Amino acid sequence: MRRRLATGAAVLALGAIVIASGRGLQAIPRNDVLGKQLLYLPTPEILKLASLGNQGLMADLLYIWSIQYYSQFSLDEKFLYLENVFDLVTDLDPHYFDAYRIGALIMSVQRSGDPAQHKAAVARLYDKGLANMPDSWELAEVAAWDAHLVLNDQELALRWMRMASERPGAPPEVKRVYGRWRDNIHGWTIEDSIAYWEEVLAEAERKPDINLATSHLYDSYVTLHRRRLDPLLGAIRQRTGGCPGSWQEVVDRGLLPEAPLDYLGNPYTIDPATCTLVAHKRIRWD
């Protein structure tokens, strides 16, 4: 009995010492040398060997650690090795979609250092992912939106959105966004634009996709027709001092073989104030 009591007392006493010392240690602030942990970041080859065939798991652990580590924005020096960390994760698991996406996000929002270098690092990480995952239109689309909205690099955004639109399984929305961006930055001739939207229309199956592609085609043809017909109207006004009231008048003067029609087969009109072509876009969206 006495021995049991002694054992119990010893266990309690030692337990109390363990808890007290643990709390004491917790209360002592640790020196956090900036970026110190990252100085010992191993190479992908070493980590792959150490994982004994579980490099996917190793990539998970490193990725989870990295998103916790880089969540604290107070220490700018941490970002010194940011690219190396996500390079390492994606070397271990080249198909790790989230690592590319979140790695690029963290890189693009970091405050310290040269923004141009951050942008280049984001581009390198995404390019690496796009090379490692040639069938993923999703990664190319994410990269394109990041370039468009976060990095504000429209050329880069366009390059990646084109990649997304050309990859297998890309939905019509992606193809539309690419066409729209391409139109917006005037990177295409109007003929290129028409050819592109004709292709999108041919592939579209859902009514909204068909309507949107038709709408873009309509606008492209209006632009093309304006380019040809507005100078003609200008020449008539210059010569006669007045603007023709309708396209039939232009036809009657022998300047056009027939009245021009829009993409949907409806007639154009003429704005008498500016003496330019007017289109009446009517697409049923239901």
Next chain:
Amino acid sequence: MRAVVAIARNTFREALRDRVLYLFLGFALVLLASSKLFGLLTVGDEGKVIKDFGLAGIQLATMLIAVMMSVLLISREVDSRTVYNILAKPVRRWQFLIGKYLGLLATVAANLALMTAVLLVVTAVYLRELDAGLLFAAAMTLLEMALLTAFATLFAVLTRPMLGSVFTLAVFVIGHVSEDIWLLTRHVHGGLVRPLVAAVYAVLPNLERFNFKTEVVHDLGISSGQVALTVIYGLAYTALVLVLACARFRSKDLV
């Protein structure tokens, strides 16, 4: 054949009495708790993390069972002198050894099956999906463990129990790193390192050939030819090691 089955069944029962299945229970609980925890910590695809953790856990747990059980494979029979009773009956030495091997493999397979079932339940509960690829990855792990267990049997015959476990563990480690080390030696010019590593690479099994975890987790394509060759490689290598073990056991002095 009846003798082999009887010995295998007995070895399996013995393993159950050793409560190695508790390892399964421990694994199941840790997997259930940690997968959700790591899922909470990650940003993005929770499913990848759960599958990576599950498949790695299955591989490491079954490897530990194979390594731990190999200690007891032959030595316990010799120490308790039951081996003399068995071999005094019309049971040949190779039958005894193969029976022991199959019993150990059955223990490993039972654990692996239970752990895989837990992983499937975890993915069904958390991810609302039933991934047949996990079964394939587990089957390939079983093939790897069949080979590792054959090595455990060989080392149980060749050396002392503790050393046998260490050697089996070494085969597992080297089997997973040999290809990478061999590739790294391409950067080494001259000296003995390269031929030495090449020799190790040629003699020991390349266990990475059974590793389809990345393909399964990322749903990448695997050719049927690759699977067939992997199965042939695994079975042939296992048979080779068992033949060597039987040959050594035939002339082993059990006193």
